[in-house]
Amino acid sequence: MTLRRLVLLAFAVALAPAALAQPMKVGFVDTDQIVIRMPAFADVQTQLQQQQQAVGQRVAVVQDSLQQVFNTKLEEYQTFDQSAVATDAARQERQQELLQIRNDIEQAEVQGLQYLSYAEARLLQPVLNQIDQAIQAEASEGGYDLVLPTVANNAPVFLYRSERVDDLTVPIMERLGIDPNAAPVGQQPGPPAPPIDPPNTGAGQ
Numbered sequence: 001m002t003l004r005r006l007v008l009l010a011f012a013v014a015l016a017p018a019a020l021a022q023p024m025k026v027g028f029v030d031t032d033q034i035v036i037r038m039p040a041f042a043d044v045q046t047q048l049q050q051q052q053q054a055v056g057q058r059v060a061v062v063q064d065s066l067q068q069v070f071n072t073k074l075e076e077y078q079t080f081d082q083s084a085v086a087t088d089a090a091r092q093e094r095q096q097e098l099l100q101i102r103n104d105i106e107q108a109e110v111q112g113l114q115y116l117s118y119a120e121a122r123l124l125q126p127v128l129n130q131i132d133q134a135i136q137a138e139a140s141e142g143g144y145d146l147v148l149p150t151v152a153n154n155a156p157v158f159l160y161r162s163e164r165v166d167d168l169t170v171p172i173m174e175r176l177g178i179d180p181n182a183a184p185v186g187q188q189p190g191p192p193a194p195p196i197d198p199p200n201t202g203a204g205q
Contacts, residue, residue, distance in 0.1 A: 024145040027138075027166040028158070031149055034131055034173055035124070036184035044123045045186060051119050059112040063105050070101045134175045138168055 035041055077094045080086055139147050147168060148157055173180045 023164075025143055025166075026146045026148070026164070027142070027144050027168040028148045028150055028161070029131075029135055029172055030151075030167075030169045031128070031131055032151065033169055034176070034178065035127055037173065037178050037180075037182055038127055038130070038176065039185070040127050040130070042185045044120075044127060047123055048116070048120055052116060055112045055116055059108050062108045066101055066105045066108070070098065070105070073098055073101060130176065131172065134172045135168070138171055138175055142166075142168075142171075144168075 073094070077091075077098060080094065081091060135147055138144075144166075150157060170180045
């Protein structure tokens with residue numbers, strides 16, 4: 001079951017009792033828009049770029065070394081293939097060896113990408129923790145029963161939302177000391193962008 005389905009299921013389970021009692025107070029947060037405006041995100045980007053460069057260099061060294069081995073083995077195989085002692089079993093064994101080296105070359109890049117994905121998650125965790133603490137505080141002070149993300153697993157969470165569901169993105173930004181209308185970290189200044197819509201202060205009451 002995907003994270004998006006789990007979120008929707010949790011929402012439905014939480015909403016069912018409320019339908020028989022008093023209305024729930026629900027909000028949502030676009031965490032991506034908050035993350036890219038946090039000053040700490042600049043440090044994350046810098047460190048990630050440094051790791052990308054370092055990992056890229058290491059992967060290139062490994063792949064170059066394996067490619068040289070592959071080229072040598074391929075030449076040996078081509079010479080062996082023309083010899084009188086080349087049996088089908090021996091050919092198959094050497095072909096498998098070549099395929100394994102080729103697979104190792106590809107896996108070096110895959111492992112590099114996996115490491116970078118892990119590094120990104122690790123570097124972002126303190127930033128996400130700050131946002132989570134701000135959400136907890138905002139929800140507690142605002143009396144919210146449920147606060148949802150806008151996206152889970154790169155898929156939108158909401159199929160529909162009414163005006164009674166409050167957008168808490170701006171209040172969370174302000175709680176973190178972020179200008180909601182500031183450009184994302186690292187983005188070159190351009191024409192003024194439309195301001196982020198203010199939250200519905202009276203919604204969900």
